[in-house]
Amino acid sequence: MNKRETIIESAIKLFSNKGFEGTSVREIAADAGANVALINYYFGSKEKLFESVVEYRASVLKGLFSELFNNKELTAIEKLDIIIDKTIERKFSDSQFHHLLHRELSLGNRPQCRESISDILMRNIIPVKKIIKEGIKDGEFNKVDVELTLTTIIGTIHYLLTSDTMCRKILGKKEGFSAFQNKHLKQRLSEHTKKLMRSYLLKK
Amino acid sequence: MNKRETIIESAIKLFSNKGFEGTSVREIAADAGANVALINYYFGSKEKLFESVVEYRASVLKGLFSELFNNKELTAIEKLDIIIDKTIERKFSDSQFHHLLHRELSLGNRPQCRESISDILMRNIIPVKKIIKEGIKDGEFNKVDVELTLTTIIGTIHYLLTSDTMCRKILGKKEGFSAFQNKHLKQRLSEHTKKLMRSYLLKK
DNA sequence: TTTAATATTAAACAAGTGTTTAACTTTGCG
DNA sequence: CGCAAAGTTAAACACTTGTTTAATATTAAA
Numbered sequence: 063m064n065k066r067e068t069i070i071e072s073a074i075k076l077f078s079n080k081g082f083e084g085t086s087v088r089e090i091a092a093d094a095g096a097n098v099a100l101i102n103y104y105f106g107s108k109e110k111l112f113e114s115v116v117e118y119r120a121s122v123l124k125g126l127f128s129e130l131f132n133n134k135e136l137t138a139i140e141k142l143d144i145i146i147d148k149t150i151e152r153k154f155s156d157s158q159f160h161h162l163l164h165r166e167l168s169l170g171n172r173p174q175c176r177e178s179i180s181d182i183l184m185r186n187i188i189p190v191k192k193i194i195k196e197g198i199k200d201g202e203f204n205k206v207d208v209e210l211t212l213t214t215i216i217g218t219i220h221y222l223l224t225s226d227t228m229c230r231k232i233l234g235k236k237e238g239f240s241a242f243q244n245k246h247l248k249q250r251l252s253e254h255t256k257k258l259m260r261s262y263l264l265k266k
Numbered sequence: 267m268n269k270r271e272t273i274i275e276s277a278i279k280l281f282s283n284k285g286f287e288g289t290s291v292r293e294i295a296a297d298a299g300a301n302v303a304l305i306n307y308y309f310g311s312k313e314k315l316f317e318s319v320v321e322y323r324a325s326v327l328k329g330l331f332s333e334l335f336n337n338k339e340l341t342a343i344e345k346l347d348i349i350i351d352k353t354i355e356r357k358f359s360d361s362q363f364h365h366l367l368h369r370e371l372s373l374g375n376r377p378q379c380r381e382s383i384s385d386i387l388m389r390n391i392i393p394v395k396k397i398i399k400e401g402i403k404d405g406e407f408n409k410v411d412v413e414l415t416l417t418t419i420i421g422t423i424h425y426l427l428t429s430d431t432m433c434r435k436i437l438g439k440k441e442g443f444s445a446f447q448n449k450h451l452k453q454r455l456s457e458h459t460k461k462l463m464r465s466y467l468l469k470k
Numbered sequence: 471t472t473t474a475a476t477a478t479t480a481a482a483c484a485a486g487t488g489t490t491t492a493a494c495t496t497t498g499c500g
Numbered sequence: 501c502g503c504a505a506a507g508t509t510a511a512a513c514a515c516t517t518g519t520t521t522a523a524t525a526t527t528a529a530a
Contacts, residue, residue, distance in 0.1 A: 083287035084286075086487065086488085097509055099489085100507080100508065101488090102489060103506095167429045170283035180435050206458075206461075207454065211458070220425055225372055225384065227384045231388050232416070250411065258462070290517065292516085307477075
């Protein structure tokens with residue numbers, strides 16, 4: 063890993079934990095073991111470093127579900143099951159970064175940055191939308207509000223990951239419980255979301 | 267409205283829009299038409315101003331659903347309908363402030379602040395939990411995962427309000443569409459959430 | 471009106487901010 | 501090697517940050 067990537071990794075860690083404005087370029091440089099000037103040398107500015115961070119990680123999230131849409135052997139509800147599990151897996155394993163995206167998304171500054179973040183998030187949402195629509199067209203699903211149904215799937219998973227503190231309180235757990243590294247919770251969330259979708263989407 | 271309150275109001279506006287770290291005390295003072303030193307005179311520090319902001323607004327959100335729990339004339343699903351509508355109404359009318367709370371909640375700094383914010387949010391969640399539990403005990407509801415069901419309700423509403431940009435993209439709307447002031451969207455969200463909960467909770 | 475508490479101010483403070491400069495070192499290619 | 505490009509550095513730059521100080525203005529009670 064070269065110094066450019068080291069800086070990006072440190073930036074991801076610090077931006078995720080302390081926010082964009084709450085992190086100084088000197089902190090990032092120190093964490094990466096690099097000179098402050100290197101940040102401007104490689105990225106031009108702190109703001110452009112942020113954009114690089116987003117792009118850098120975005121490539122990992124890229125097109126996770128697109129091939130699923132073209133699969134003809136699975137039913138729509140089976141596809142949705144896979145989407146639910148993968149979304150949970152992804153959000154749990156990288157909850158810090160997802161917080162970073164959503165935090166900056168809710169801010170009034172840097173509108174261009176909001177635009178690119180929402181584009182990244184949409185890449186994983188569009189295939190889900192298509193799959194639900196297809197399920198309805200094929201008569202497998204009830205005629206539901208497609209956009210809000212996918213909002214429910216993502217929103218349920220997302221809200222549970224709001225913060226470790228919040229998650230503990232919702233679940234009524236004691237202080238020691240670490241929500242984000244809990245395997246049982248992922249399983250529980252997966253079952254809940256799948257059952258919910260089956261009862262709502264599948265015809266009785 | 268005295269100067270102390272004027273400062274709090276300006277702080278709410280600016281913190282909501284630009285985040286805690288992204289807002290300077292001088293901006294707040296300027297917006298409130300007050301001298302910078304007044305912030306430290308009244309609140310002691312920027313951080314304590316933030317706590318005052320949270321407390322100030324928390325009183326408004328206080329105990330919105332507690333009396334609903336004790337109501338014996340409504341069925342559990344009817345109570346839930348009311349909760350859904352009130353939650354939508356509240357979040358839509360004050361989406362900026364809710365973003366502020368959730369943004370700071372997801373940050374690693376100021377753990378004591380996270381604690382008080384999650385306490386505030388829980389005040390509105392606990393009665394919902396009770397109502398769903400009661401519905402199950404009375405045999406009106408299926409035996410669902412209570413904590414995750416309420417997460418679904420709040421998460422659905424919350425996620426749609428992530429950002430105006432994001433909301434537009436999810437719904438497939440053009441640039442002009444302003445999600446947060448749209449009456450039709452509130453109605454649509456209300457119907458979706460109620461239907462979802464009826465199909466999931468009520469016995470067939 | 472005197473007096474003491476409260477409110478408000480401009481100015482200064484020290485520390486931290488992102489960024490730039492110019493010098494120096496390392497790298498890789500002809 | 502020679503040399504240019506890329507990488508890395510310490511120091512300085514100009515500016516903003518939250519906070520404090522000490523002086524002044526306002527208020528309200530005695």
